[in-house]
Amino acid sequence: MNYPIYLDYNATTPCAPEVLEAMLPYFSTHFGNAASKSHPYGWVAENAVEEARENVANLIGANPKEIVFTSGATEAINLAIKGIFESYPGEKQHYITCQTEHKAVLDTFAELEKRGAEVTYLPVNSLGEISLESLERAILPHTKLVSLMWANNETGVIHPIQKIAELCEKRNVAFFTDAVQAVGKIPVVTRGIHLMALSAHKLYGPKGVGALYVRHNHALPKPLAQIHGGGHEKGMRSGTLNVTGIVGFGKAAELRRQEMAAEGERLTILRDNLERQLLAIPDTFLNGSHIDRLPHVCNISFGGVEGEELLRKVNQKVAVSSGSACTSISPKPSHVLQGMGIDADLGRASIRFSLGKNIHEEDIAKTLVWIGKVLEELRLGKK
Known part of the structure; x- marks a missing residue:
C-alpha cells in the first residue's frame, strides 16, 4: 500500500x-x-x-x-x-x-x-x-x-x-x-x-x-x-x-528518556514551520494556546470549506484527524473545540497535526503543498 x-x-x-x-x-x-x-x-x-x-x-x-x-x-x-x-x-x-x-x-x-x-x-x-x-x-x-x-x-x-x-x-x-x-x-x-x-x-x-x-x-x-x-x-x-x-x-x-529532549526540540522546529505557513493562508486559525503546549502538536481550523470534505481530501496524501482517534469518524465538531467556544463550522473544519520520529523537513514541505492545493480546490468549488 x-x-x-x-x-x-x-x-x-x-x-x-x-x-x-x-x-x-x-x-x-x-x-x-x-x-x-x-x-x-x-x-x-x-x-x-x-x-x-x-x-x-x-x-x-x-x-x-x-x-x-x-x-x-x-x-x-x-x-x-x-x-x-x-x-x-x-x-x-x-x-x-x-x-x-x-x-x-x-x-x-x-x-x-x-x-x-x-x-x-x-x-x-x-x-x-x-x-x-x-x-x-x-x-x-x-x-x-x-x-x-x-x-x-x-x-x-x-x-x-x-x-x-x-x-x-x-x-x-x-x-x-x-x-x-x-x-x-x-x-x-x-x-x-x-x-x-x-x-x-x-x-x-x-x-x-x-x-x-x-x-x-x-x-x-x-x-x-x-x-x-x-x-x-x-x-x-x-x-x-x-x-x-x-x-x-x-x-x-x-528510549524516550534518552531521546525526548532532543526530539522535542527537533519537532518544535518542524511544527512551528508547518504552523507558520498554514496560518499565512487566508482564513485559517490556530486553536488553543501557543505558549503552554506539546512540542509536536498544532490544531488549525480552515474557514470557507466543509469539514468532512476537507478531511477526506487531505487524507488522500496526508494522514491527519480532526480530533481524538476515538471520535474521528464523527461528523460533529470536537467537544474540545466546542468547549473553547469555537464556531461549529470551524470546529468541523479543523485538523490536528501531530508530528513524530519519522517526520522530516521534506514531509512538512509536501504537506504544505498538498493542503494548499486542497484548500484552493475546495474554496474555488464553493464560489
Missing part, C-alpha cells in the same frame, strides 16, 4: 525498531507466565516484567512498586476513577474534571453520575485553559478526586499540573491526571500526584498495554480493583500479565 505522510502521532505511534527487537523473544523463547513461580520460564518472564516496571517508573520519577500494568490507558482511567468511587461506599461523593477531557475520562464520570456521584465539569477559556481560581472554588467538603489531563490530546495545551497538585494537596483531595499525551513527550514527574494514566502506544511502544501510577505512603485511599481473579499486580489488577507488551513498554520508556 502507498501510505500517505503520517501526521497523526497523537492517535498512535509505530513501534520503535528497538522495541520490536526487545519484544520478539517473549513471543517464543521466553514465553513463560510471569505468575509461574516454580520454574525458570516464569522466573525469566517475571524478571522481564520487573525490569520494564523500573523503566516505566524512571520515565515519570516514580518508585517501581507504584506502577500497575493494565491493558491500556482506558483501563487505567477506569481503575483510577471507579476505584476511588468504590473506596468510599455509602458516602456522599463529589468529583471535579474538565469539559475538554478525553472521552475515556468523561464517559467514566458519566457512569459515576448514574451511580449517584456529583461531578463538576470545569469550563475552559478560548485558549483551552482552565482557571485555577474556578478549580479551588469547585472543591467541596465531600470532593474525593480532581481529574485533569496533563496535556490535551487535540490541541496539545498543557495544564498547570504542579499548581493543580499543590492546590489538591492543600485541600487534601486526591489528584488524578491522564498523562497519556505528555509522558515521553515532555518531562513528567509524580510530585503531588496520586494517580496517573500512561499508555505504551503513544510513545513508540506496542498497543494493548498501559499503566496506572498509584502513589504509595499516603493517607488518602488507593483505588479498589475493578478486575478480580488471581490478585495480580498487588491485587489491583488481576489477569495474566501481557509480558511481551510490558517488555515493549519498558523498552519504549527507556
Whole structure:
C-alpha cells in the first residue's frame, strides 16, 4: 500500500525498531507466565516484567512498586476513577474534571453520575485553559478526586499540573491526571500526584498495554480493583500479565528518556514551520494556546470549506484527524473545540497535526503543498 505522510502521532505511534527487537523473544523463547513461580520460564518472564516496571517508573520519577500494568490507558482511567468511587461506599461523593477531557475520562464520570456521584465539569477559556481560581472554588467538603489531563490530546495545551497538585494537596483531595499525551513527550514527574494514566502506544511502544501510577505512603485511599481473579499486580489488577507488551513498554520508556529532549526540540522546529505557513493562508486559525503546549502538536481550523470534505481530501496524501482517534469518524465538531467556544463550522473544519520520529523537513514541505492545493480546490468549488 502507498501510505500517505503520517501526521497523526497523537492517535498512535509505530513501534520503535528497538522495541520490536526487545519484544520478539517473549513471543517464543521466553514465553513463560510471569505468575509461574516454580520454574525458570516464569522466573525469566517475571524478571522481564520487573525490569520494564523500573523503566516505566524512571520515565515519570516514580518508585517501581507504584506502577500497575493494565491493558491500556482506558483501563487505567477506569481503575483510577471507579476505584476511588468504590473506596468510599455509602458516602456522599463529589468529583471535579474538565469539559475538554478525553472521552475515556468523561464517559467514566458519566457512569459515576448514574451511580449517584456529583461531578463538576470545569469550563475552559478560548485558549483551552482552565482557571485555577474556578478549580479551588469547585472543591467541596465531600470532593474525593480532581481529574485533569496533563496535556490535551487535540490541541496539545498543557495544564498547570504542579499548581493543580499543590492546590489538591492543600485541600487534601486526591489528584488524578491522564498523562497519556505528555509522558515521553515532555518531562513528567509524580510530585503531588496520586494517580496517573500512561499508555505504551503513544510513545513508540506496542498497543494493548498501559499503566496506572498509584502513589504509595499516603493517607488518602488507593483505588479498589475493578478486575478480580488471581490478585495480580498487588491485587489491583488481576489477569495474566501481557509480558511481551510490558517488555515493549519498558523498552519504549527507556528510549524516550534518552531521546525526548532532543526530539522535542527537533519537532518544535518542524511544527512551528508547518504552523507558520498554514496560518499565512487566508482564513485559517490556530486553536488553543501557543505558549503552554506539546512540542509536536498544532490544531488549525480552515474557514470557507466543509469539514468532512476537507478531511477526506487531505487524507488522500496526508494522514491527519480532526480530533481524538476515538471520535474521528464523527461528523460533529470536537467537544474540545466546542468547549473553547469555537464556531461549529470551524470546529468541523479543523485538523490536528501531530508530528513524530519519522517526520522530516521534506514531509512538512509536501504537506504544505498538498493542503494548499486542497484548500484552493475546495474554496474555488464553493464560489
